Amino acid sequence: MSSFGRRVLIQWVFVGVLLSLAENGICDEVYLHVEVTNALTGDVDLTVYCKNIDPTQRVLRYGESYEWDFSGNFSTTDPPFLCYFKWSDLPRTYNLVVPIWDFECKEHCQWFIREGGPCKYYATNLICFPWN
Template sequence: MYGSSAFHFIFSVTFIVFFFGGLCEASRHVNVDIINDIGSNFQLGLYCKSKGKDLGAHYLASHQHWGFQANLNFWETTLFFCHFQWARGSQSKWFDIFNANRDYRLGICQDNPCVWSIRPNGPCRLLKGQEKCFPWNVVI
């Protein structure tokens, strides 16, 4: 009899943690917006994905933008990365376009969208009239 009650208690606690954790996860999301600022007459090709979600390929004309909504996982370790190409494929770079450790945990993209201006030297995050630029990720 004791083993059965312990099982029910553990099962109930596990259910509650996953149920409420799922509700919290569903409400924690960020919006990411990507702008092609490579230069006039340059089309920007981009392909974004995370470990579990493929957002597919997109092509942006100069100053055009595209965005997506990212749901944060329970541990707040969500990561989306994008591969960028321009100048007829001669330029090929990649960047972690959303990194929860960098963009969410510090409160940067919690109440505001993460807006990224993609430039030849690297992406710049735009927030409330300010920008912070980052280098491209290095391929090892």
């Protein structure tokens, strides 16, 4: 088996173990720091609402950011960073943090919200994801 194949296999085994540990819907206590930046084109305001962590709707102008900190038990069935985004009457949702994937969010997880979906850097590469 190639070196790449072994790494992929090990990662999938690790993910399987983590998933089985989180099977009851509760992960261990975590600390997360998440930042969202409005990167929509055309000077459009972005409304952000993450009901499980903050009951306040935030309106961000282009280039503005808002940050949340979370510490405690993380429920996989009711995740704190399942957030709602709205601009120009277009509502969208996205789960900004999945603890078994987003290890870097413990330090600082920064998202850039674009029309096509939320984006974040992995090393030096900006990767964008489709909306839910």
